[in-house]
Amino acid sequence: MPQIDWPLEQLKTYRGKSPKPADWQAYWDRALKELEAADPACTYEKDPVTVPGVECGHLWFTGVGGARVHAQLMRPTGFAGPRPAVLLFHGYEGHSHDWYEKLPFAQSGIAVAALDVRGQAGLSQDTLQITGSTFRGHIVRGVDEQDPDKLFFRNVYLDTVQLARIVAGLEFVDESRMASVGFSQGGALAIACAALSGQMGRTVAGYPFLADFCRVRELDYPNPAYDELKLYFRLRDPRHEKENGFFERLGYLDTQWMAEKLTAPVLFYTGLADMICPPSCQFAVYNRITAPKRQVIYPDYGHELLPGAWQEILLWLLEWAAGGQTP
Numbered sequence: 001m002p003q004i005d006w007p008l009e010q011l012k013t014y015r016g017k018s019p020k021p022a023d024w025q026a027y028w029d030r031a032l033k034e035l036e037a038a039d040p041a042c043t044y045e046k047d048p049v050t051v052p053g054v055e056c057g058h059l060w061f062t063g064v065g066g067a068r069v070h071a072q073l074m075r076p077t078g079f080a081g082p083r084p085a086v087l088l089f090h091g092y093e094g095h096s097h098d099w100y101e102k103l104p105f106a107q108s109g110i111a112v113a114a115l116d117v118r119g120q121a122g123l124s125q126d127t128l129q130i131t132g133s134t135f136r137g138h139i140v141r142g143v144d145e146q147d148p149d150k151l152f153f154r155n156v157y158l159d160t161v162q163l164a165r166i167v168a169g170l171e172f173v174d175e176s177r178m179a180s181v182g183f184s185q186g187g188a189l190a191i192a193c194a195a196l197s198g199q200m201g202r203t204v205a206g207y208p209f210l211a212d213f214c215r216v217r218e219l220d221y222p223n224p225a226y227d228e229l230k231l232y233f234r235l236r237d238p239r240h241e242k243e244n245g246f247f248e249r250l251g252y253l254d255t256q257w258m259a260e261k262l263t264a265p266v267l268f269y270t271g272l273a274d275m276i277c278p279p280s281c282q283f284a285v286y287n288r289i290t291a292p293k294r295q296v297i298y299p300d301y302g303h304e305l306l307p308g309a310w311q312e313i314l315l316w317l318l319e320w321a322a323g324g325q326t327p
Contacts, residue, residue, distance in 0.1 A: 002300065005219070005279040008272070016284030018214040019244075021251045027148065028196060028252075034064055034149075035158050042166055044073065049099050053078055054106040056099050058123075059113065061166055063159045070123035071163055072096045072114040074106040075172055082174035084321035085111040085167050087200075089160065089182035089189035092209060092225055095122030104314050110321060113167045117156055117185070124159075128152055132236070137228030139210065143249050144236070153210065153253045160193035168199055177201055177321050181313060183269070184225075184277060184303065185209040188255045191285070195261035202320055203262060204313050205285075206269035207303060211255040212281040214247050221275045256285045265292040267316060269309055276303035 005011065021027065040061040047056040055075040063069045076083050086105050090096055096114035105112050116122025119138060130152075132144035141152035148154075160180070168175035179202035180190035187208030194200035209225065216226050233240055251257065266289055270282045286295055298306050 002273045004221075004273060004275055008297075011279055011283040013287070014280050014283050015287050016212040016215065016254075016256045016281075017218075018212045018254055018256070018284075019248050019251050020254070020257050021248055024252060024257055031064075031149070031154060031158055032161070032196065035161060038062065038064055038162075040162055040166060047099070051099065051103065051107075054103065059166070061162060063118070063162055064155050065127045067118055067125040067127040067155070069118065069125070069159050069162070070096075070116045072099070072102070072112070072116075074099065074102055074112040076106050076109045076111060079109045083109055083111045083172055084177035084179070084317070085113065085170075085173045086317065087160070087163060087167065087178065087180045087190075087193060088112060088114040089180070089186035089193070090114070090117065090120075090122075091183060092185040093120050094185075095120060104310075105317075108314065108318055110317065111167070111170070111173050113163055115159060115163055115189070117189070118159065119152070128155060136231060137225075139213075139226070139250070139253075140228050140232045143232070143246060148249060148252060151249070151253060156189065157192040157196060157253070160189050161197045164193055164197040164199045175199065179203065179317055179320075181317075183207060187269075188258075191255055191262065191266075192258045194264065195258040198263075201264050202267070202317060203264065204267045204269075204316075206306065206309065207271060207274050207277045207282055208255045208285055209277050210253055211277065212284040213250045213254065215281050215284065216278060219278050219280075221278060223276045225276050256288050259285045259288045260290070262289055262291040265320075266294070267313065268293060268295045269298070269306055270295060271298045271301035271303065271306065273300055273302040 116124040119126030142150035181204040182190040183206030187205035
């Protein structure tokens with residue numbers, strides 16, 4: 001198999017090198033209080049798409065900063081009683097995609113809410129106003145602000161929590177059977193949602209993004225997803241005089257610190273040939289999870305569709321929703 005990172009045995013013990021801010025917990029406690037004070041002002045409208053056994057519609061809510069945020073919502077019909085629910089999160093710069101992709105969940109009796117991340121290719125609004133670089137990518141948005149609450153992904157993480165709370169309150173959803181699922185950026189958001197909301201009974205994270213930024217920069221793989229880290233130093237800090245503060249600030253967003261907060265079972269996917277989200281950064285996240293967990297490794301696969309993964313995810317969640325306890 002290809003080796004683009006450390007050997008597997010070394011990866012299994014790696015716990016990251018990026019710093020965790022001393023006030024990490026206080027930072028997110030403050031953020032959640034801000035969210036508590038926000039009126040989500042939810043609205044819902046049906047979509048013209050008609051699918052047997054499923055109602056398709058659009059959920060809108062107001063997130064922090066006043067942005068109107070969109071999620072696709074699929075309600076299973078023809079089932080008795082409240083249904084389990086899956087919150088789906090998409091990859092970087094993407095959107096919630098077609099209804100078709102979510103049908104296996106919805107037609108199996110699982111409600112689906114798929115978030116459009118602010119400022120990316122979906123319908124959600126981005127209202128963040130900052131100084132500093134907005135040339136490429138969202139990771140560094142707000143990193144130069146005096147106020148750490150101006151980080152772009154802080155608002156996105158809070159959107160995942162808001163969505164979880166809204167879905168939990170729907171009359172057709174069983175709030176005790178909710179799961180968060182995603183790959184890449186979606187994997188990071190699935191973990192953040194579970195960590196910050198405390199409402200997820202299961203989490204699926206595939207090759208999560210936004211993890212161990214120092215290691216990402218050290219490896220310097222040629223890829224567009226993390227290119228903005230290199231550009232930040234080239235364009236705004238060519239002598240790396242602000243490097244320590246830069247990585248300290250990004251520590252509020254680092255998926256590995258979110259992973260420490262997980263309490264419910266986690267299914268985790270890793271490709272050892274991944275040159276977008278490096279294997280060592282993925283293991284930095286996985287190795288900090290103390291909840292029941294299982295990692296599925298694809299030695300020859302990178303940042304791509306992993307054969308059999310989505311079928312496994314569906315069956316795992318269906319077993320759990322029906323009362324199974326397999327981690």
